[in-house]
Amino acid sequence: MKLFKILLLLPFIVFSDADDMYVIKGGMTFLPDGSFAKKDILVDEGQIILVADTIGDVGAENIIDAEGKYVTPGLIVFSSLGLLEIGALSQTNDTSSDIYNAGFDPSKAYNPFSQAVRLNRAKGVSSTVHVPGASGYFSGLLTYTKINDGYKQKKQGPLGLVTSYGESYGDSRAANLMFMEDLFDFVRSANDGDADEVQFIEGTNNEYKFTKRDLKAIRKVLNREMPLVIQVSKATDILNVLKFADNQEVDLVLWGAAEAHMVADEIARAGVPVILDPLDNIPGSFDSLNATYENVIRLNEAGVEMAFYYAQGAGAHNAYLATQSAGNSVAMGLDYGSAMKAITSNPAEIFGLVGVGSIAPGFDADLVVWDGDPLELMSNVENVLIDGMDQDLSNRYEELTERYTKEKELPNSYRSRE
Amino acid sequence: MIRKLLVILVALVLYGCSGEDGLFSSKAEGSVTNYDEDLHGTYASTYVPLDSKNIVIRNATVFDGIGNKFQNYDVHFSDGEIQAIGSELIVDGADEIDGTGKFITPGIIDNHSHMGVYPAPGVRTSSDGNEATNPVTAEVWAEHSVWSQDPQYKLALAGGITTFHVLPGSANLFGGRGVTLKNVSANTVPDMKFPGAPHSLKMACGENPKRVYSSRGPSTRMGNVAGYRDAWIGAEKYKKSLEKDPSQRNLRNETLVGVLDGEILVHNHCYRADEMATMINISEEFGYKVSTFHHGVEAYKIADLLADEGICAALWADWWGFKHEAYDMSIANIAIVDQARGGTGCAIVHSDSASGIQRLNQEAAKALAAGRRAGFDISEGRAMTWITKNPAKSLGILDQTGTLEQGKDADLVIWSGNPFSVYTKAEQVYIDGALTFDKATNFMPHTDFDLGIKEWEDK
Known part of the structure; x- marks a missing residue:
């Protein structure tokens, strides 16, 4: 044979x-x-x-x-590898945009010779899902890049549209939901031929302008060509965004999700995957008062698909330490296979990456x-x-x-x- | 236990008779200062240990914190103190714990924490770590910001932390005094204070002060240095003027004179090698000693100098790149500092993080692996000193904790396996011989803040 x-x-x-x-x-x-x-x-x-x-x-x-x-x-990591050299030096930081929001694709700035890329490659990382930095209502698009040596990298994407829900938004979280509903309704009703730049909800003092590129990205979510990726921590907020995605008939991925364990069954029923750091156990905000090491255990028991990133310490520069997050999840009681998949095959599965x-x-x-x-x-x-x-x-x-x-x-x- | 009572009694005596010379008056000849009573009087520790167990743990693997790793060893503690470690100890009347397969270490010590001054949840209303109103705020004390109900302490306890050092932030050239705390649940800060631990002074080099004060100065590294020297000159003048007028008070200078008199230990946030060398020059100019450089991402570049000067370096295993002065990282930093001058360096793994403090043993493991990869022959026993003995030395409390030597505080951790493995958990933590954390029964302190919130958690 x-x-x-x-x-x-x-x-x-x-x-x-x-x-x-x-x-x-x-x-x-x-x-x-x-x-x-x-x-x-x-x-x-x-x-x-x-x-x-x-x-x-x-x-x-x-x-x-x-x-x-x-x-x-x-390892497939979630990071800004190659998008920034030194976090605090804005000259070397290409992770976020003030011009674009939903349509912002930071991977166009990718620098394969970044020292952080070289270090992470030496530590077992073969590719990254580029995560745009928070800026405005939408951070931008997730994209996938191999981090091989040389000028040419294979890329896939866009994979998802990143936004956040909860205390990070300046207004009431109720208004946050209304805004998203109104925006999505607007994009549904607008034609492709509309003006390049649209000030959404005219007559209010909001600053949300959307270029054609931004509207196109939102339309991809509405057409279910890619999921909405929502950074959210609080259990009740998670329930709200689950309901929102269901009503809007869009696909959803939860990011961070410190209190996801409290609504694990609801997340599992909705078939929504969660991307998180198992080490996030500090009640660091009023949105994550119930943060716990138990998060991954309860999500796994409920049947939720998970991918892990490492969010402690120096962040993107040490993205390879996703292995430490995964190892700790095993110490918490997760089976080894699930932990290893959460940093290899699950990121690919969740975002429909081909052949990796x-x-x-x-x-x-x-x-x-x-x-x-x-x-x-x-x-x-x-x-x-x-x-x-x-x-x-x-x-x-x-x-x-x-x-x-x-x-x-x-x-x-x-x-x-x- | 007796020693501890003595400390408390002395503190009470000083409190009652301020102005009289006490046990802790300055040793420096001719020095007339009045910070001593603040140091160990009004603000002294009121910590009272919980009831100590009388326990012998049998047949475990024991790291003594001095550098040794013993197989099939016993540890006996009672009356709050380590009584003995050895093989097949003969002990009468102690409770027996089977330590087969378990590892015992001294209680883990983190000499760089902002728990309490930057508590969780991290909101502006309890963000109390940086008095960023003046580049020189030697007058503020971190202990007067610490929130005793910070829910982060117990998370650190579950990672084996028995003692931690809370520092003001790094916005200022002189950030203020730090405080060393026992990781115990209490309603007041003095109830957590490590008895007799010296006060510390936080200083900061480099980017942070010059960024925070860029509009009013200092805005450059040379401006930073002039700022330190000006402040020390002021302290010298103040010290001289005390001879004429011993009754005067000046909080800022009392801290600085405390350093000049060798009573207060300098903990200096400093990333770059050249800046650390400059800070050593300044300490020589004014005749004080730097206890420890913190965050020295470039410490490996001057590892020999640090060893020669007897200065510890408190470092991360692998943090880098978040700012310019953290760019020249070597993952072998800790190992290189440790191995300098024939292994006479003083390397410390610190956290500066309420997350990292929960896994200081894991950070030490990564630093050990990097050191071996760089070609150093470093034992696990030696690496254990980076999170036990060395931080205790850096904080001036090595005579009380940090190793499993007879007569030391019975601060120790029982681990489920080798603490250098990612799969290992702290199973029990003892502080002064009292059980403070027990994983099996979910026994741990809960702060008032936790009540009514963590409903899913067994209490």
Whole structure:
């Protein structure tokens, strides 16, 4: 049977450039069913061709020995990686826009050579869902980008329209709902040929102007081409946005959702996924008084699909620490498979990303080889493949470390960069 | 226990007889200051421990906090103190806990927290950490902002935190005095104060003060430095004038003179290596000592200097990039500082975060892994000192807590497994021998703020 499969693949293999071929041998491999099993993985032309107990000699030039190691899909993080270099320096921060709102796509500003991109790649991240920074009523669009080395990245999207509901809005949260209802009704009734810029609800002193680009993004949500992604914490607010999405017949994804556990069954019944950090257990606002480590446990029990991000500490620069969030969720009682999926395949599933997030034939070869349990704090990344290419994992921070630990005879500025 | 009662008695005596020399009067020759009675008189700790257990934990893996890791070890504590650690201890009359598979560590200490002064929920009305009205506010005390009902304390307790140091924020060159607290539930701040812990002074370098005061100054790093030096010159003058008029009061200078007299410990927020070196120069000019640099993202660049000067560095495992002065990160920062000059460095893992404080053991694990990856041979026992002994030393309370040595406060944690694993949880936390957190029975303090809110939670 195995031989048969390889024979079927042979024509493909023969015509491909052997440089692109990889066999990752003998690693404990994270499979789509949520378990680890010892497998060989054949990669060619950027894709996973075969996952089998053993793969013989197929002429691949690149063999990665993963015996005694772990292999997972590349981490898919939610972050502003490549959109900002230094958080507090606005000159280096391209995460938000004052000109556009709903139609703002920050991924156009993506810088593949950002030091944060390089560090996160070295830590096992293969791609990011770009999250626009909050600015105005809508933050903008979610988009997906591989973070491979070089100028060219595969992108997918837009994936969703980001807004928030609750105390972050300046007005009453009741008005917030009314506004959204009125806006959506307006966009439904407006024609594509309307003026480029529309001041919504004329006669009021609101500042919400929508360009044609913004209206187009909202229309995509109304046409159910992408979900509305609402950052919301409070349980009653979550119920309100569930009802809103149902009435408006739009798809919904909840973001943050610190009190989601209190209405877990309602979220599950609505079939709405939740993107959150399991570590958010502080009653940091009056919207999240019931924040708890139990959040993910109760959501999982109710059958809610989840994806995790890491929101502690320095944020986007350490997006790779989604592994720490996932590891802690296991410590809280979540099963390992669900935790690992929440940082690999679930982000892909929730946003309908094509061909990423799992180790199976036909998927992009975004793979990470770890020297130990990938969710453990002390494990290291050994290889990262993105689209079948073994990535350069060097980064400025390893160089700084080396500069100050080796060759101490000369002043540091004279020391080698290698 | 007896020692603790003594501290309280002395405090009462001082309170009753202000002006008389007490146990804590300044040791500096010729110094006539009157901050001593504030330090340990009116505002002294009124902490009274809960009843201590008499317990021996058997057959556990024990980190002593000094640098050792012992297998199959016993820990005995009673009367609020560590009585003994060793293998197969002979103990009469103590309750026995089977520690098989468990790990014991000293209570975890965070020397950089803003719990209480930036409590949860984070709203303007209780945001009390930065007196950002003047670059020099050495006169304010963080303990006078601390909210005793902050619901964040118990979250830290569930992460094994038994002692934490609350600092004013970093808006000012001199932010004010910090306070060291036992992580206990109390209705007043003195009831939480760590008995006899020295006061501290928060100073801040770099971007924050020059940003906050950009319109009135300082607006540059050189402006910052002139600001520190001006303030110290003022303190010297004040100290001299006390000889003529010992009865005068000046809150700002009382704090600064407290530093010059070696009674108050300097905790200096400072990211860049060159700025830390400048701050050491300033300390030499005015004859005080920096206890600890906090947030030193670039500490690894001057690790040898810090070791030579005997200055601790309280650092994050991996925070970086959120501001310019946090750009030159090395994940091996903590390890490099620790290993400087043949392992004589004083490295501390701090949180500066109500989230991070809940998992200081995990932050230490990441720093340990990074150190090993950078080629250092560092044991788990050594890494444990980064969150126990070293922060205790930095806060001037190492004679009371921070290690599992005989006679120390029985502040300790029983972990479900190795504390350097992400899957490990604190199961029980003891403070002065009293059980303050028990995961199995969901026993923990609840602040008044929690009542009526967390209905889903077992109380």
